[in-house]
Amino acid sequence: MNAVVELTGVTRTFGAVTALDDVSLSVGEGQLVGLLGPNGAGKTTLLSLVSGLRRADSGTVRLFGGDPRDASSRIALGTTPQETGLPPTLTVGEVVDLVAKHYPAPMTRGEALARFGLEDLVARQTGGLSGGQKRRLAVALALVGRPRLVLLDEPTTGLDVEARHILWQALRDYHDDGATVLLTSHYLEEIEALAERVVVIGGGRVLADDTLASVLGLVALRRVVLSLPPGRTVDLARLPGATSAQQAPDGRWTVLANDADRLVRALVAQDVPFHDLELRGASLEEAFLTLTQNEEAVR
């Protein structure tokens, strides 16, 4: 067993809020895993357990086989500070040195900064950096110790498109050097650009854990919403192209379809007396909700 990260039956609550509910997750050497989920799903709590910041209420968390709360277990771990949290009076070079000196074989100051195009800012106090520069520095700090596991919490939130692509490329390059990367995002686009394996988290639980392609399939559902005349029952879920159907309290039916074109053709061909048809892509939130509801149904 050479899992880099291993969570077994982990639960963590904050007062009345259950942030993580019996979560088990194993991340192997060299994987690039995206944790996808809406805000408040428990992603950040999960990372804080892996990085030793917090303790699980129950269950075990292992980092390179050890307890992440021991400093020696974190010797090959790299994390990012929140961009707003850099010490404003220290210079870029000083912050990089401060972090680098914790690791046995770090990058040089120059190499870490060059990966993110920050060489010219080495003598600038971090308080004087732009948001994008701070964000790049934050990710540089995660990599400067040449960690074998990098944890990134929403690495590109709030960045413009170009800066985001520069950061993504730097992360891909670092992963290509053999590192394991675990990142969180609530942007599907970011997960699509980086992750090979996607773990969907919602309400503190793992809702899906699969390859990028499978999860994309799950969340690429369409919603077909329609009304039927009272008294008419049609088994909408069994129509070609449909995956599930549900009737809302107002009487409207919502059919989730993996192939909406086929479904609409079938509705017409079978002469289903529908009216007020609406068709739209399921949003990521809706896709999560579907996964959550499926989970509930299974339970």
Place this chain on the structure above:
Amino acid sequence: MSTTTLSPRPFWALAVVHAKFQFLETVRIPIAVIGNLLFPSLALLFFVIPQRAVADDPLIATAAVAQLGVFAVMSTCLFSFGVGVSEDRAMPFDPFLRTLPAGAGPRLMGRVLNGVLWSYLALVPLVLLGALLTAATVTPTQALAAIVMVPAVAVPFLLLGLAIGYRLSSKAAIAVVQATLFPLAFAGGLFMPPEAFPAWLDAISKVLPSRAARDLAVQAVTGYPAYSYALLVLLTWTAVFAAMAVTAYRRDEGRRFH
């Protein structure tokens, strides 16, 4: 796998790294420490130097400088490093530092080194004023003893400050530090010599870390002997505060919840 060959950096190397960067952060916002540098010197200037009976007597003047010196060290340690810690904990950079491969030890030691260094700096204006404007005087041996005394006085109060800073939010920490510093300083004889205390206050005073530190400091620079168990009192409090600081650091999960 190559993990087994990686071991954390040595304790002292990391402690020095943290001390260096904490010093840089402090020195770039010097107003935070200037207050501590000024207050004991002003107290000397206004309350000791005008009283020529005190200022012109070498022994009494030296003792007065020593007890204000203890206060300077105490307030530097409690304020800058007790309240400072709780303010740092509210900053998002602090949880990041806690994910680095360094345990509580090197970071706390970095704080201790910094506290001792700033304590020396806080004494400079006080000692200069004492030397120039009063009859206070020390032999080279006594000066050396005073230099050795500073960390012994600084460390327990630094640890108390850390215990407060890691346990409380910054607003609460400021209040608690103030409520601790001034009573301790007064009852410890740092503003008024303990010879003027009534017997009951003197008895309480002798088990306080501030009184023990004051008497040991006065002994170091004047040769006037401290009470017999002063060192034991100071060491006991140091051990108690150390345990409190480490416990508070371990329990701390940051102030922010996600």
